[in-house]
Amino acid sequence: MTIRSRIAPTPSGLLHLGNAVNFILTWLMVRKAGGTLRLRIDDADCLRAKPEYLEDIFRQLDWLKITWDEGPTGPDDFRSRFSQQLRQERYRSFLAELGRLGHLYPCNCSRSTIRQLAPDGVYPGFCRDRAGAFTAGEAQRVRVPEGSVFRVEGQEVALCNTMGDFVLWRKEDLPAYQLVSLVDDLDDRINLIVRGQDLLPSTAAQLFLAGLHGNNFFAETTFLHHPLVLGEDGRKLSKSDNALSLAALREKKLSPVPVYQEVARQVGIEPDGIVTLEDLLLRFREIS
Ligand SMILES: [Zn+2]
Structure with a gap:
C-alpha cells in the first residue's frame, strides 16, 4: 500500500519550532516509504485565518526545504482551488x-x-x-x-x-x-497521520466519528503521536510565542539546521553532522 500523508498547518498564527518538527518528521516518514505528501492548509476557521499567516506558511516551508507532492503551490493557488472554505x-x-x-x-x-x-x-x-x-x-x-x-x-x-x-x-x-480534519483525511485517502501527543484525544474523536459514519478506511490509518517541543519554561509552544516563531529565526538569518537537529534528537539520531534535510533523510533511512 502506498503511504499517503499530509502536513496540515493552520493560518491563524506564525508557525513555530514545534510545527516545523512535525512537518519534517512527516516528510521523513513519507520520503523513506516512497509515499505521497500532501500540503493541506486548515483554514476552515475563517474567523481566525489571516492572509499574512497563509504567506508565512509557504515562506517557512521553503526555508525548511520541505517539498510536497499534492496541494497548493502558493497562496493564490490555495485560495482559488484548495481553501476549506470552498468545501463547506x-x-x-x-x-x-x-x-x-x-x-x-x-x-x-x-x-x-x-x-x-x-x-x-x-x-x-x-x-x-x-x-x-x-x-x-x-x-x-x-x-x-x-x-x-x-x-x-x-x-x-x-x-x-x-x-x-x-x-x-x-x-x-x-x-x-474534528469534522473538517476527518473529512479531508478521508477524501484525500490519507493513511499515515503524524501529529503531536496533544492531539491524542482528537485522534480518538475522529476514529469515533468515522465509525459512526460507517467508514472503515480511517480505522486502517497509521498514527504517530510525537512528543511536543516545549518552551524554556516547560510549557507547550503556542502561536503567540513569537520569539520561537520560524519567521523570527529566519529573519535573524539563522539556518534551519537547529530545526533538523531537533528532529534528529527526537528520532534518536546523533544530531552532529546533520546539516541538510537530505543528511537527515539518509540517516533516517538507516535506522529502524
Ligand atoms: Zn448545551
Missing part, C-alpha cells in the same frame, strides 16, 4: 448524514456557562436530551456514549472523559476542527 457543502453533508443517523443534538450553552459548570472543560451534556430542529446560532454536538474508549498507539483514550459530547458544527455556522 461537503462538510455540511457529512454533518447531515450523522444527523440523519440520530447522533447530533443542538446546544446553545455559552462558553462561560460551560466553564462555570464544568471546570475540567469536558461538556457534561446539558442539552443532550434536546431534540428537534436546529436553529441558526446554535452549535451541534455529537453524543459520545459512556464507555467510548479508543486504543491509539497502545494508549487507551476514554473519549467521554476527555472530550465529552464535542462540537461538530459551531454556532458561527462553521464546521469544527
Whole structure:
C-alpha cells in the first residue's frame, strides 16, 4: 500500500519550532516509504485565518526545504482551488448524514456557562436530551456514549472523559476542527497521520466519528503521536510565542539546521553532522 500523508498547518498564527518538527518528521516518514505528501492548509476557521499567516506558511516551508507532492503551490493557488472554505457543502453533508443517523443534538450553552459548570472543560451534556430542529446560532454536538474508549498507539483514550459530547458544527455556522480534519483525511485517502501527543484525544474523536459514519478506511490509518517541543519554561509552544516563531529565526538569518537537529534528537539520531534535510533523510533511512 502506498503511504499517503499530509502536513496540515493552520493560518491563524506564525508557525513555530514545534510545527516545523512535525512537518519534517512527516516528510521523513513519507520520503523513506516512497509515499505521497500532501500540503493541506486548515483554514476552515475563517474567523481566525489571516492572509499574512497563509504567506508565512509557504515562506517557512521553503526555508525548511520541505517539498510536497499534492496541494497548493502558493497562496493564490490555495485560495482559488484548495481553501476549506470552498468545501463547506461537503462538510455540511457529512454533518447531515450523522444527523440523519440520530447522533447530533443542538446546544446553545455559552462558553462561560460551560466553564462555570464544568471546570475540567469536558461538556457534561446539558442539552443532550434536546431534540428537534436546529436553529441558526446554535452549535451541534455529537453524543459520545459512556464507555467510548479508543486504543491509539497502545494508549487507551476514554473519549467521554476527555472530550465529552464535542462540537461538530459551531454556532458561527462553521464546521469544527474534528469534522473538517476527518473529512479531508478521508477524501484525500490519507493513511499515515503524524501529529503531536496533544492531539491524542482528537485522534480518538475522529476514529469515533468515522465509525459512526460507517467508514472503515480511517480505522486502517497509521498514527504517530510525537512528543511536543516545549518552551524554556516547560510549557507547550503556542502561536503567540513569537520569539520561537520560524519567521523570527529566519529573519535573524539563522539556518534551519537547529530545526533538523531537533528532529534528529527526537528520532534518536546523533544530531552532529546533520546539516541538510537530505543528511537527515539518509540517516533516517538507516535506522529502524
Ligand atoms: Zn448545551
